[in-house]
Amino acid sequence: MSASFASALTAAHDAAASQNYPQACLYVVATPIGNLADISLRALHVLQRVDAIACEDTRHTQGLLRSYGLERPGHQLLAVHQHNEAEAAAGIIARLQQGQRIAYVSDAGTPGVSDPGARLCAAVAAAGLRAMPLPGASSITSALSVAGCVPHGQTEGGFVFAGFLPTKNAERQAAVHKLAAEPRCTVLLEAPHRIQDLAKALTVLGPRPVTLAREITKQFEQISTHAAHDVAAWLDADATRSKGEFVVVLHPVAVQQDGGDAERVLRLLLAELPTKTAVKLTAEITGGNRNTLYDRALEIKREADNA
The missing domain is CATH 1.10.10 (Arc Repressor Mutant, subunit A)
Known part of the structure; x- marks a missing residue:
């Protein structure tokens, strides 16, 4: 454990131990998206207290837990990922029915949002059991909070989360054309090896402002806003700008433009x-x-x- 987190465990106990943590409950725990200090005190306490931790990648989660001094025996880490989520849910439900407390974490951020977890929670609810959210880091809301997206004219507020667009060029182009008709703020996710392809597809949006947020909360975090037709050239100007995981925010458009x-x-x-x-x-x-x-x-x- 890093010495810097020793006091955090004490603070987690002092702040959260007196709260209610029911048995037979699935605790859906948000974890940091890059900066280990973004873990919540309640998350630290619950990760200490539960009987087992279901996770997207057991090796990744064991490393995360080790950073906080919470390393678990291998049999207490349960693999629940996109390829086995439906089947693994049955095992989780059986444990909950025995009165166990189970936490679920994805590799980073809030589970169930472009990460596994939604099917597990649906199965838990269908079994008449409880799922409790422990909120925390999310790349989506982090990017939105600094993008400065302001509705214009009659444009509705709020935002649309579109996640990852199709990887095939024709399907991606079709998806972007549909997004062009959406006046509200729209949030996309993209991997570094496909960000250039997405940027070229977004060119059809013309002057619509687009915020690129990469490596959020990490050492080389970069957040920059450009007109949609300029994004590809901006990425081309510096190879480092295409590195890291991306949140792409399409700003709202004015209903009436000149x-x-x-x-x-x-x-x-x-x-x-x-x-x-x-x-x-x-x-x-x-x-x-x-x-x-x-x-x-x-x-x-x-x-x-x-x-």
Whole structure:
């Protein structure tokens, strides 16, 4: 155990020991996404107290526990990951029915959000048992908290979580075109080896602001906002900018934009899509009149043919 966490265990006991921790309960525990100090006092206490810990990767979790001085015997770590979650849930439920307290942790962040855990919690609920959340680190809310996303005009507040887009190019392009019609803030996740492909796909969003947050809470954390059509070039300018896990935040769009913005969006979409589709998406993104945009699209097509 790192000496820096010895006092944290004492503080965890002092702060959380007097609270109620029912038996026959699944404790869904958020863990740090990079900075070990982001663990909560209640999480430390529960990880000490439970009978067993179900985890996405037993080796990863054992290393995490070791950092806090909470290393467990191997038989107390239960593998529950995306490939066995449905089957493993039956074993967890059997333990809960015996009155055990079981914690569940994913490799990083809050379980059940683009991580395993949702199927396990659904099975626990279906069995009439309790699941208790222990909130903590989340890359999604961390990125949103500093992105500065402000609704414009009649745009609704809140955000849409889209997670990872498809890996195949055509499917990814189709997904981005659907996102273009969503005026609310939209949050995506992406791996470093695919961030360039995503950036190129987002070019069709034109001037829409996009915040890239990588390596959140880690030593080389970087958070930067650019127009969608500039993101790929920004990544290309420095190879280190494509390293690390990414949260990508598409800012809300104004329901009403000026004619210059509508023109720009229309031209970008016409370069990639059939005329009717480009007009439809431009109208939804900018709030422009569809008939007017269609007439302008035909003019742009004629200009291109005569050039």
